[in-house]
Every structure is written in C-alpha cells, then in structure tokens.
Amino acid sequence: MVIKGRQSTKIKLLAALSLLAIVLIAGWNWVQHTAEARRSGQLNLTGLKAPVNVFYDAWGVPHIDASNDLDAYRTLGYLHAQDRLFQMDMLRRIGAGRLSELFGQDSFNTDRFFRTLGISRYARQYAERLQEQSDKPHVQLIKAYQDGINQYIDQGGRPVEYRLLMTRPDYFSTADIAHIMGYMAYSFAEAFKTDALVDHVRGTLSPRHMQDLVPGWPDNLPPRAQPHSPSQTSLLTPLLEQLAEVERSVPAGQFMGSNAWAVSAERSRNGAPLLANDPHIGFSVPAVWYEAHIRTPEHEVYGHFLAGLPFALLGQTRQHAWGLTMLMNDEIDFYRERANPDNPEQVWAVDRWQRLRVHEEVIKIRGQEDRLVRMRSSRHGPIINDLPGELESLERQPVSLFWTFLDPENDSAEAFYGFARANNMQEFEAAAALHWSPGLNVVYADVEGNIGMWAIGRLKRWPASSNGFALLNGGSGRDDFLGYQPFSANPRVINPREGYLFSANNPYPNSNPRRILPGYYAPSERAERLAELLNSDEPFDLARFKAMQLDTQRPQALAMVRDALPLFNEHLLRTDLRAPAERAMAILGEWDGNFQRSSVGATIFQRWQEKLMEALFADELGPRYEFFRNTYMAEKSLNSLYWKPASPWWDNRLQPTLDGRQAAIEHAWARTFESLVEQFGIDPNDWTWDRMISLQHIHPLADKTWFGSRFNTDPVIVDGGRETLNNMAFDLGGSSYRVKAGPSTRRMIDLGDLNGTLGINPLGQSGNPFDRHYDNQAELFNAGRYRTQLFDWLAIQALPDRLEVRPARRQR
Numbered sequence: 001m002v003i004k005g006r007q008s009t010k011i012k013l014l015a016a017l018s019l020l021a022i023v024l025i026a027g028w029n030w031v032q033h034t035a036e037a038r039r040s041g042q043l044n045l046t047g048l049k050a051p052v053n054v055f056y057d058a059w060g061v062p063h064i065d066a067s068n069d070l071d072a073y074r075t076l077g078y079l080h081a082q083d084r085l086f087q088m089d090m091l092r093r094i095g096a097g098r099l100s101e102l103f104g105q106d107s108f109n110t111d112r113f114f115r116t117l118g119i120s121r122y123a124r125q126y127a128e129r130l131q132e133q134s135d136k137p138h139v140q141l142i143k144a145y146q147d148g149i150n151q152y153i154d155q156g157g158r159p160v161e162y163r164l165l166m167t168r169p170d171y172f173s174t175a176d177i178a179h180i181m182g183y184m185a186y187s188f189a190e191a192f193k194t195d196a197l198v199d200h201v202r203g204t205l206s207p208r209h210m211q212d213l214v215p216g217w218p219d220n221l222p223p224r225a226q227p228h229s230p231s232q233t234s235l236l237t238p239l240l241e242q243l244a245e246v247e248r249s250v251p252a253g254q255f256m257g258s259n260a261w262a263v264s265a266e267r268s269r270n271g272a273p274l275l276a277n278d279p280h281i282g283f284s285v286p287a288v289w290y291e292a293h294i295r296t297p298e299h300e301v302y303g304h305f306l307a308g309l310p311f312a313l314l315g316q317t318r319q320h321a322w323g324l325t326m327l328m329n330d331e332i333d334f335y336r337e338r339a340n341p342d343n344p345e346q347v348w349a350v351d352r353w354q355r356l357r358v359h360e361e362v363i364k365i366r367g368q369e370d371r372l373v374r375m376r377s378s379r380h381g382p383i384i385n386d387l388p389g390e391l392e393s394l395e396r397q398p399v400s401l402f403w404t405f406l407d408p409e410n411d412s413a414e415a416f417y418g419f420a421r422a423n424n425m426q427e428f429e430a431a432a433a434l435h436w437s438p439g440l441n442v443v444y445a446d447v448e449g450n451i452g453m454w455a456i457g458r459l460k461r462w463p464a465s466s467n468g469f470a471l472l473n474g475g476s477g478r479d480d481f482l483g484y485q486p487f488s489a490n491p492r493v494i495n496p497r498e499g500y501l502f503s504a505n506n507p508y509p510n511s512n513p514r515r516i517l518p519g520y521y522a523p524s525e526r527a528e529r530l531a532e533l534l535n536s537d538e539p540f541d542l543a544r545f546k547a548m549q550l551d552t553q554r555p556q557a558l559a560m561v562r563d564a565l566p567l568f569n570e571h572l573l574r575t576d577l578r579a580p581a582e583r584a585m586a587i588l589g590e591w592d593g594n595f596q597r598s599s600v601g602a603t604i605f606q607r608w609q610e611k612l613m614e615a616l617f618a619d620e621l622g623p624r625y626e627f628f629r630n631t632y633m634a635e636k637s638l639n640s641l642y643w644k645p646a647s648p649w650w651d652n653r654l655q656p657t658l659d660g661r662q663a664a665i666e667h668a669w670a671r672t673f674e675s676l677v678e679q680f681g682i683d684p685n686d687w688t689w690d691r692m693i694s695l696q697h698i699h700p701l702a703d704k705t706w707f708g709s710r711f712n713t714d715p716v717i718v719d720g721g722r723e724t725l726n727n728m729a730f731d732l733g734g735s736s737y738r739v740k741a742g743p744s745t746r747r748m749i750d751l752g753d754l755n756g757t758l759g760i761n762p763l764g765q766s767g768n769p770f771d772r773h774y775d776n777q778a779e780l781f782n783a784g785r786y787r788t789q790l791f792d793w794l795a796i797q798a799l800p801d802r803l804e805v806r807p808a809r810r811q812r
Helices: 002-034 069-096 100-117 119-132 137-155 160-165 175-188 191-204 207-212 237-249 413-419 425-432 525-534 542-549 555-567 575-590 601-628 632-641 661-680 778-782
Strands: 041-046 052-056 062-065 255-263 274-282 289-295 300-306 314-316 320-326 332-336 343-348 353-355 357-363 371-377 399-403 440-446 451-456 492-494 500-503 693-695 737-743 746-750 758-760 801-808
Touching: 041 069, 041 137, 052 069, 062 069, 069 100, 069 119, 069 137, 069 175, 069 289, 069 300, 100 119, 100 175, 100 237, 100 357, 100 371, 119 175, 137 413, 175 255, 191 207, 191 237, 191 332, 191 601, 191 632, 207 632, 237 601, 255 440, 255 451, 255 525, 274 320, 274 440, 274 542, 320 425, 413 425, 425 440, 425 451, 440 500, 451 500, 500 525, 525 555, 542 746, 555 575, 555 601, 555 661, 575 601, 575 661, 601 632, 601 661
Parallel strands: 041 801, 062 289, 693 737
Antiparallel strands: 052 062, 052 801, 255 274, 255 320, 255 500, 274 737, 274 746, 289 300, 300 314, 314 320, 320 440, 332 399, 343 353, 357 371, 440 451, 451 492, 746 758
C-alpha cells in the first residue's frame, strides 16, 4: 500500500509538472503570436476617409497605396508601430528622461541627465506650437501618424518586451516628436564630449598641450601612403562623468557619422546621376531604419524612417533622391557663469546680478517613490554641472549650455516633410532651409541631371572673440549669442565642375582655411579616401559604388607604418620572441592597409596604434584618458601628433626614461607584440583580423531582464575598421574589438533606373524577435551584399501579401 501510494504521488507530480510545462509552452506561444504583424487580410482603422491598400514585399517592406496623405500616414503609423513599437517607446523615453518608469532606479541618472539638458521643456513648447499651427499640412500628418500608432496600442498586439517587463505602452503625443529629435540631436553633438575634455586640458596642462590637440579639422592633413602648468579643477568634470554613464546605459544606438556622395550624369556610365549613402549609427536591436513606400495623389516616396518620426529622413521620389550625413557643426557652447558670492542663485549678466530660473520636474521610478529633481538655467540655457543632492553643487561655478536645438522656433519636421514633396531642386532647397537642428549635410541628385549638397541647420553668428572649443564668458556680454546667419550663407556645392561631391563628416571644400565652418569633424581618412576614389576618369556605376561602400583601406595608417617600421626595436623583447617579432614586422611591412578579415597587418597595426595612443596621452590625462581614447579628437590628435616629434605630449610624466617620440614608438611596438603573443600564440600568421573583430546586435533588454539577452544576435565576423569607408567603429581598451556602430543602411540609387535602387538593412524590418523579418537581411549585410528596393508598382501589385485597411468608426 505504501509503495502504491508513493507511485501515485510520483504520477501526480509528473502530471502536474507536465501540465505546468504545457501551460508555460502555451503561454509562451501566446506571447509570441499576440504580437505578430498583420500583413494580409483586412484591418479596420478609424479616421480613414477611404480604403488603403498595403502590399508587403519579401523583406517585410510595406508599400502603401492611399487616396490621400492623411490616410497614408495614419496607416503608416499603425504599420510602423506593429513592427517597431518598443523601439519607438525607447527613443522617446530617452529624450524625455522617462526610462526609470520601465527600468527603475538603474536609469535614474540617465533620466536626470536628459531632463537637465532641457529637452522635455522644449518638447512641451513644441507641442503647444504645433497645436497653434494645427492647420499646417505637416502638423496634420504628424497627428495622423500618431493616431495610427495609438490605434495599434489600443487594438494591436503587445510586443514581447512589454510582457517581459509586465507593463503597457502609453499613447504618443506631439511632444514625443521633439523627444526623439532631441535624442538624435544630442547624439550628433560631439561638443558634449570634446568641450569637456578641452576644458580639462586647458585647465590642467600647458598652452602647448592645448595647441597640439585637434578638436576640429587639422590645419594640415596627415601624410598618406598607397599600398606597396598651474592646475585648476575642470568645471565640466561632472558632465564627463554623466556622459560616460549615459553611453554605457542608454538603450539605443548613437549617431556617429556617415558617408554620402553623388556623381553627375557626365561621370555616370548610363548618363544619369548616381547617389550613395550609408549613415553610421550605433548598431542595436532592432535596426535603426524602417523602410516604407507611400503613394498618394499628392506625392510618392520610398523612405527610411526613424522610429516615431512620420517623415522619411532618407528617400527617393520619382524626381529625386537624397541622403544625409552629420555636418559636425558647433551648435553647442558652454558658458562659465559668475555666481554671486552672497547668493548662489544669481549670476552676473553684463551689468547686474540675474536670478537663475528654477525648473522642477518629477521622475517616476518603477518600484520606488517618485523623485522631484530641481534644475536651474541662466539666460544662456540649462546649468549642466550641478550635482543634485550635494552642497558642492551650490559652491561650484555654474556652467550653462547654449544649444541650437532648444530654440523655441525649432521645427525640423517641416523640412523632412518638404523633402518628399519637392518637384525640383529649387523646391528641395526651400525645404532644406527650414531645418534647424541637428546640423546635417543633405546630398541630392535628380532626374534632370542635377547634383547638390547643402549644409542644413541654423548656423550661429558669433563675435570674433568666441572660441567654440572653450568655455565662454557668461557674464561679460562679449560672447553672447548674436543670432543665426541666413540659410543663403550656409555652405553648399551645386553641380560642381569636377562632376562629383561627397561628405564624410569633413568640412566643405574651401581654398581659404580661415573660412572653414568651425566644427567637430571626423578624422580625415574617409574623406581623403573618397576623394581619391572619386577622382577617376573611369565612368561610375553601382558596381563601383558598391566597392567604394565596402572599401576597407586606410592610407594614413600605411603612412604611419612605413615611417615607424625602421624604429621598431626587437631587442626590447625576450630572446625567444625576437625571431617571430621579425616575421611580424615583415608582415606589417607588406600590409596593403586593408582591414579584411583575413589580414594580419590590420590586427598588428590596430593594436600598435592603440598602445601608441596610450603612451602619448594616458600619463597627462589620467582617469579621463579612458573616455578620451574613444573620441574623434583622440584619433585626429594622434594622426597629427605622430608627425610632430617636438610636441610636449611625447613627454612621459610617469616614466621620464621613456620620453620622446622614438621611445614611445619602440615601447608601443614591444607591448603590441607581447600582448598579441599572449592572446593568440607565438605565430604571427595566426593573428588574423577575424580573431579580433566581431559584430553583435544588442537588444535594449539584454541587461534589464532575465530573458532579454536571448534577443541579441550571435556575434559575426565583419570586414572594416575604425574610419575605413566600410566604417566599423569600436571602443579601444579591450583584448578584442566589439563593433558598436557602422553602416545603419547602405543605399545606392541610379537616377536613370529608380526601380533598380539597391539597399540593405543590418538586421530586418521587424522588431519582433519571432518574426521572419527580424533578421532576414543580416546575412546579406555581413557578406557585403544588397537587395533591390521595390519601386515598380506593376511588380508591387503582383505581390501575394496584401493588407486591405478599411475605415472604421472611432470607438476610443
């Protein structure tokens, strides 16, 4: 009887466990399927005036055929949300400082940082202004698009991320457009990093140290080769600390740089202009861009859309195509305010004490009580170096932020609205003039044979005493903002006689270096490589454009290697390492400068450059070097200082016996070789680039929930490196290089064959990890392949997946 009882208990336990497993499996299947995108059949949306037909192609791109713009953009909002709702939510929450509502205390400092920048205050003003302009066409389309998003929130599925977080999304509002644009503008602004570091160098090192840094564009470009004192506390130290934390924790990719170029009909093999663009943005899950094709009687556009924004930032119509890069202009300045010693809530304003404005906002924190944050601002803008909760913040000299993005008149959405509706180059330029912030280059080509490039955004008109890389005087009035220059004065290139134009985050061409627009430009390598490849007598086609987008050569790296090799000293190594070191030097001497996955020279150079950078800067910068080494300024300064042996940066403060350029080069080589032997073994032939570099797309929940990391992609090997045209950006400081940013899409457009446009997405259209379009383009992207962007309506209307969207009565 006892045995039978035990057997009965075991049977019951097994049955219970089996039932639990069935329930869990069924529940998980339900979670997966409730968020499935609807791509065929019928869908009812309120607010539509007429039915809308949506055809889905093999890559999950919706082709929307509507009888009017409002219906098209209401439909777009719904479709965009069913594929990317959680991504939309993340971007608006970052800019609004609302991540803590989902992720709790861990996100509080990030939220407080973005609240301090003033984006949420600007967003409230922006929403009020759009309400006053509700009759403007672009405002009506914004509202229609957001109504589509909100209808999906009401009647669509709930993405798996919300189920893991056990929460629901809230509705979108017009303020969220500004929140998303605010994060975009912030991540474009290299000044946040550069000015804080320059302030430290200026305050703690000699004037010559400051003179030899390259925060902007170098006065003289580095050589290239073809194959074969009194110290003071930095006022911006708190900003550096906050930036480091934000970069580690923000659940979205940052905008890093871009390539774009166009050639004229005369330089094209088929007699029509060609355009290429690959914006460089932080890799993430899902991919940055969402593709959609819209046709109405008013306009037609095939566009790349940012999550939560209704207008294509990149696109093509039947008349023209355009792409974007970062302008890298100086739209941010920091002011050293003079605080009243008798009242820390006042600062000097030209001729009197002026009270700082105080702003209080509530940050909701999941699982905890709400927290009230107190922020201050001067007449120049928000105070950004307060340390809330510490008495020290009241004693520190305040630093305020001037930022073009925060201008109450800023409404860049209208510019992107106009890009898709322009019928000629003049109308496109008129739309470009409406853009405010962030500063961009827009590269353009049309079927009439025109090519052009404009610097778009409001460019500041500053007094002669201003230095954009230094803290300005907030009290004297000498450095006060004097307004913006007219758009007609912005740099531009229209139909150049060379027959080509390009942007790789470099200044506009100008024979007078004094007239170069001040900015935080990228290192010059990509720009010089593009200029070299475009300056060819051979006609161009998309095959050549493809080779250019996938190019991995760094001529400046080759020049450094050829200069340094004679200085490498194997006698600094142990006797048993000298023979393999000679083999490594021979490999490096034969290197062609390419960062292909099979290259050994790429591995050796990258590790040596990193060790040389550390030798050059780490002793002077101390703890700040960890942040400095991953900035554009670090790369530009190294490329410049390598050829300046008399610079004080070559002095070694920690080890005076290693003073000087030659000693630094020698010891960097010894450390390079020893570290590679330790990591990969003694045979240099085993040190291939594919063992150093990998790309993995990380989901925002990877470190937030127990299951989130399962949504990451598997690491893959890629070609390319830092500042190659096929730009695969990674941070220094680790034993291997994990790519963090690169081509967020690759596009190539032949204006003579708009139905043959080529493009590729690093992952896929869908943000649902269980959707077939989640990562179905990843293999093509990693292999350097492309797909056709379907633009031919005869082929589109023959697609098997058709969704009919019908008008319904509003119930909400």
